Amino acid sequence: MASYPLPVFYDLEQTLSTKKERKSMFSNYGRPPKAPVRSAPVRRIYSVYKDEAPKPVSFREGSDQSFITGSPLYSSKKGTYFEQCYEIESRLGEGDFGEVFKVVSKENGKHYACKRNILKFRGERDRTRRIQEVKNHEQLTPHVNIIKFYRAWEENNQLYLLTEVCKQSLADILYNTHEFPENQIWAYFIDILQGLDHLHLHKCIHMDVKPENIFIGLDGRCKLGDFGLVIDFSNGYPTEALDGDSKYLAPECLQRVYTPAADIFSLGIVLLEMATDLDLPKRGPLWHELRTGHIPSMEGRGLSLELRSTIKWLMEPDYRKRPTTTEVLNYKAVKRLSRKNNVIYFFRSKVQTFNSYISKFFILPFIFCSFIYVNLKKKLLNYEEKCYHYQRLDTQWLSWWTILISPMMSP
Missing domain, CATH: 1.10.510.10 (Transferase(Phosphotransferase) domain 1)
Structure with a gap:
């Protein structure tokens, strides 16, 4: 029996590297793709949750529950509530369990970020676990360093969350x-x-x-x-x-x-x-x-x-x-820098407010006046062209009239 060489294992020392170094190694391939979501065939294990009609999801007392039924744009015969009431502008991101879109509301024209679960509900227990995220949002009071939450609903066995849009x-x-x-x-x-x-x-x-x-x-x-x-x-x-x-x-x-x-x-x-x-x-x-x-x-x-x-x-x-x-x-350093950040954010907000004030009370009236001026100028030019046209007609009529009556006026 022939003898084969035995493998030799070397204990190589591993070191941490930077993302810049990794990026330079794979510069021709771009950003690495996300790992695919591994899931078992859902229908063989779980009883699928079958309620596909859109309905609000909220744990807060007194929350608005009529934004679906009271929407002037939604009709159950035309498609989903999401497609009828929101327009997707871009995809902001995608994870293992959900995808996020930048959307604009067709009702009020405002921009939002809409998170939608990729996997559908695998049963009542799975649905209860997922909508817990809505409860987590609603039990928090608003804070400048927490994403602002607006509303949530479920449709076609998927959860939709509407939050503020970020850069x-x-x-x-x-x-x-x-x-x-x-x-x-x-x-x-x-x-x-x-x-x-x-x-x-x-x-x-x-x-x-x-x-x-x-x-x-x-x-x-x-x-x-x-x-x-x-x-x-x-x-x-x-x-x-x-x-x-x-x-x-x-x-x-x-x-x-x-x-x-x-x-x-x-x-x-x-x-x-x-x-x-x-x-x-x-x-x-x-x-x-x-x-x-x-x-x-x-x-x-x-x-x-x-x-x-x-x-x-x-x-x-x-x-x-x-x-x-x-x-x-x-901590002393954090307190000092926190005060500095608060001052920066304060003046930044004032600058943004001033810019919006300028836009509202100066730029918009300027645009409006420019629009009026351009239209008046067009009308004036049309009027001048018409006057010039009528003047030419008068001159031609006078010349023809002179030619016609000149023999009659001759002695």
């Missing part, structure tokens, strides 16, 4: 920008921190803090969105929950420990990613290193000691030693 996600910015100025990193971080603080004060854990769920609003602020995995801990911390993205997952979640500290760790990973452009691992030895206190060196990146210490503080392996959102907000 882009933080993930889009991180993909295109590999070096942030530190003041911008602090501004984004404080916005996200304030949104998380508002969430935790309402006894909620986000469980999926990542750049794809952080959005840049039209006012320039970071806003926290996508509350599909939110946990309510008002009655105690649960031992069962759906985990978020593994790249941002806190280590204690592997032991089924779910506390607000999990969001703090995820925020620390996001802050590390913004500061170092790190290409985060999804699994493996490097994934475990980041969760045991082995944070890559940040010495040569020109980052301040305050920012580096904040990242290490948030990424503390022991969740019991991690700070709360209130403690981080009371």
